[in-house]
Amino acid sequence: MTFEPTLDFARQLDAQDPLRDFRNRFYIPPAPHGGDSIYLCGNSLGLQPRTARAAAEQEFTAWEQMAVEGHFNGDSPWMHYHETLADATARVVGARPLEVVVMNTLTVNLHLLLISFYRPTATRYKVLMEGGAFPSDQYALESQVKLHGFSPDEAIVELQPREGEYTLRTEDIEAKIRELGDSLATVIMGGINYYTGQVYDMAAITRAGHAVGATVGFDLAHAAGNIPLHLHDWDVDYACWCTYKYLNSGPGGTSGVFVHERFAYQPDLLRLAGWWGHDASERFKMRKGFRPMAGAAGWQLSNGQILPMAVHRAALDIVEAAGGMEALRRKSELLTGYLEFLIQRLELPASVLEIITPADPAARGCQLSLLVHQNGRRVFDELSEAGVVADWREPNVIRLAPVPLYNSFQDVYRAAELLTKAFLVKADDLKN
Incomplete structure (x- = not known):
């Protein structure tokens, strides 16, 4: 034009x-x-949908009139509320419903995913990320490598643009991945860099990471609701995002998680466990022995955050209505x-x-x-x-x-x- x-x-x-x-x-x-x-x-923060207050008020009314029975009764029983978000969430990030779940907040979810997908050894322990990533990501990675006994200065490799440039070239990212080779445990980058606004070639980065045996994940805080994503087809291992930016779901709103379906039926994959991630058919038997739900839902810890989720559902409805x-x-x-x-x-x-x-x-x-x-x-x-x-x-x-x-x-x-x-x-x- x-x-x-x-x-x-x-x-x-x-x-x-x-x-x-x-x-x-x-x-x-x-x-x-x-x-x-x-x-x-x-x-930084999306605007308030005019439907958000009514969506939250509906759950306030359910709480008022049913109290604990709201978990099992009403128009949207809280026990299964997160499930009502799966289809629309999957469409936003290019995933299958099994591969996504809405829960917690962004950095909490990043930590939960890194427990599973950053599994360093004595020789394969390095993490690749973009230089100048959002501080929460830097802090999360620093603490994760320390958790495994490594020095952040040695374990974390930060990508920098060429001299005189402000953004990263895909070929330079791929070259660094090849250089790190079998010392690279995981790649974790923003889908879009918060500072420059650059969209990274997530498909190419994922292919390059997998070629050297590393897992590949993305923080999609600035990408979810902003650009079309195809996480399943790109073969991304894991991802997480907030919903309060381009998804307009309120300050400090709930977060989303993606875990590729190839991990959906691996109950022995190490993770931090909580009862909401336990097999729903046995959840209320209150027994020892964690058996995770299939798919991303198996990374849940606690009951769904119903009030933030209600606002998020109202916001997702607008995205759907817009096409x-x-x-x-x-x-x-x-x-x-x-x-x-x-x-x-x-x-x-x-x-x-x-x-x-x-x-x-x-x-x-x-x-x-x-x-x-x-x-x-x-x-x-x-x-x-x-x-x-x-x-x-x-x-x-x-x-x-x-x-x-x-x-x-x-x-x-x-x-x-x-x-x-x-x-x-x-x-x-x-x-x-």
Whole structure:
């Protein structure tokens, strides 16, 4: 598509957008000086679905009227509540229902999966991850390698971009995997890097890891609900994600787990056990001897978090109604591409502003990361004061994430106008 830098063009795109009415299914926060904010921070916290409160209220009512019997009675008995999320969750991440379960929170789930899939030996003990991964992942890996008696400095190998570049090349990731060879125990990377917004080639990374005998997993916090995923077909071993970003399921919301079906019927696979992961047909016999459920459900520990799950189910219903990830991706590529087009028209030198997110739409999701070399915090603060909700990451990156479910092309146009003013460029220059 040939973009035009005018408000009329943005309005035209909105009029043609088959998802335009989904914006009305969310609450848009107010701007400081009235009207709706331009919310471009779904990569940190998605907006509240208008159906979320009613979904939670339904379970409050069940609790009020049935108390403990709500586990077994009512429209959605709590005993099986997590099962009602499996089909929609599987579609979001490209899995089979047996391979997914919703439970716990993200870093808890990462630890649970690493117990099973990071099984180091004296010679195969190394972990490969991207340099500058989100701190929770770094901390989790540090503690896991220490748990097995290894030094993080020796066991954890961090991938760095080439000099002068901001993102990783797939061929360099593959080469490092081959170099580590039979010393590599597992690869654990973000599906999308939180800082740069780069989408990693998860299929290629998985093939390379398996070729040297390593397990391969992904933290999909910034990928689930953002880009189409095909975890089963890519042969990924394990993955986990949060649901409060692009899946709009509330602050601190519940998490999802994927375990490939090849592990579904391996009860002897080491894991940390809890009673909700025990064979459901015998769970209430209260006997010793853990027998895991088949599939990802066998990694559960405790009862489902019903109130967060209710909100998550409401949010998943919206994704389904929108036509799933392929429909969201089509709009996402246009939205992000339009924002990129408008920012590039600023024609600022690289010494002032760089977009460090890949230019290839296939290598990015909703997010553009702007590396601001001069007065970055001032630019961010001016955007915030003008009603643009973005995200600041030290030392000098502004992340902008236009989300297809609730952002419009007019949002993107107006954000670019305000960015222009923040850089002290006349707004008219954007239109010429």
